[in-house]
Amino acid sequence: MPAPLETCLSDLDCTASSSSSDLSGFPTDEEDCARLQPQASASGPPVPACRGAPGIPGASDTPRAQDDDQERRRRRGRARVRSEALLHSLRRSRRVKANDRERNRMHNLNAALDALRSVLPSFPDDTKLTKIETLRFAYNYIWALAETLRLADQGLPGASARERLLPPQCAPCLPGPPSPASDAESWGSGATASPCAAAASPLSDPSSPAASEDFAYGPGDSLFSFPGLPKDLLHTTPCFMPYH
DNA sequence: TAGGCCATCTGGTCCT
DNA sequence: AGGACCAGATGGCCTA
Numbered sequence: 017m018p019a020p021l022e023t024c025l026s027d028l029d030c031t032a033s034s035s036s037s038d039l040s041g042f043p044t045d046e047e048d049c050a051r052l053q054p055q056a057s058a059s060g061p062p063v064p065a066c067r068g069a070p071g072i073p074g075a076s077d078t079p080r081a082q083d084d085d086q087e088r089r090r091r092r093g094r095a096r097v098r099s100e101a102l103l104h105s106l107r108r109s110r111r112v113k114a115n116d117r118e119r120n121r122m123h124n125l126n127a128a129l130d131a132l133r134s135v136l137p138s139f140p141d142d143t144k145l146t147k148i149e150t151l152r153f154a155y156n157y158i159w160a161l162a163e164t165l166r167l168a169d170q171g172l173p174g175a176s177a178r179e180r181l182l183p184p185q186c187a188p189c190l191p192g193p194p195s196p197a198s199d200a201e202s203w204g205s206g207a208t209a210s211p212c213a214a215a216a217s218p219l220s221d222p223s224s225p226a227a228s229e230d231f232a233y234g235p236g237d238s239l240f241s242f243p244g245l246p247k248d249l250l251h252t253t254p255c256f257m258p259y260h
Numbered sequence: 261t262a263g264g265c266c267a268t269c270t271g272g273t274c275c276t
Numbered sequence: 277a278g279g280a281c282c283a284g285a286t287g288g289c290c291t292a
Binding site: 110113114117118121 | 279
């Protein structure tokens with residue numbers, strides 16, 4: 017949305033240039049004051065003395081004096097425009113700097129999100145998790161990995177903990193190292209694309225993120241999106257749920 | 261065309 | 277004072 021900024025800056029440039037450069041050939045305000053009000057400069061700063069010019073006795077008595085009066089008024093106007101432009105310019109430059117920092121900050125934040133996406137199970141090339149999906153997915157992914165470790169530590173006999181933890185159709189949902197081919201298929205871009213969405217399992221662990229009101233099970237469409245997801249729907253996706 | 265997502269700008273607030 | 281952080285506003289792009 018560069019237009020407003022550019023417009024603003026160009027406006028500023030116009031204002032600043034028209035006020036700081038002497039287009040009409042008149043001297044600066046300070047010069048005006050020093051020259052036109054020598055009696056005032058002795059008792060105070062030139063500019064305030066100039067502001068008081070209309071109150072000077074006999075200032076508008078003659079046509080010549082009236083011209084001078086008008087001229088002073090014009091110069092005061094130009095001085096005010098100049099000082100306002102200066103202030104505006106200062107604020108403007110600070111704003112531009114702040115905008116730049118903010119942009120950079122958001123870029124860093126996005127880079128961090130990209131880094132997070134890169135360590136999550138991969139998706140088809142043309143699907144990119146949104147920011148909120150990335151965060152929710154990461155939360156659940158971490159929870160699932162931790163749960164896997166926890167149950168594995170309990171020393172389940174026979175099949176591996178991974179196989180014990182998940183129904184066969186959900187095994188791909190807990191990937192080891194991200195494998196684009198298989199994980200892309202298993203995660204898919206929507207709930208219906210994932211085999212995990214087909215099976216049902218009771219939600220038995222209240223500490224599961226799946227039990228939280230604010231988290232989804234993973235990426236994709238309706239099944240994965242909170243809030244407002246019906247509780248019974250929450251219980252239909254076994255992925256990342258404790259499974260016994 | 262409506263809705264979702266995103267980038268950017270902006271002003272306010274807090275912190276150093 | 278200046279920077280970081282935050283939330284609201286706005287407009288562009290994309291998709292169903």
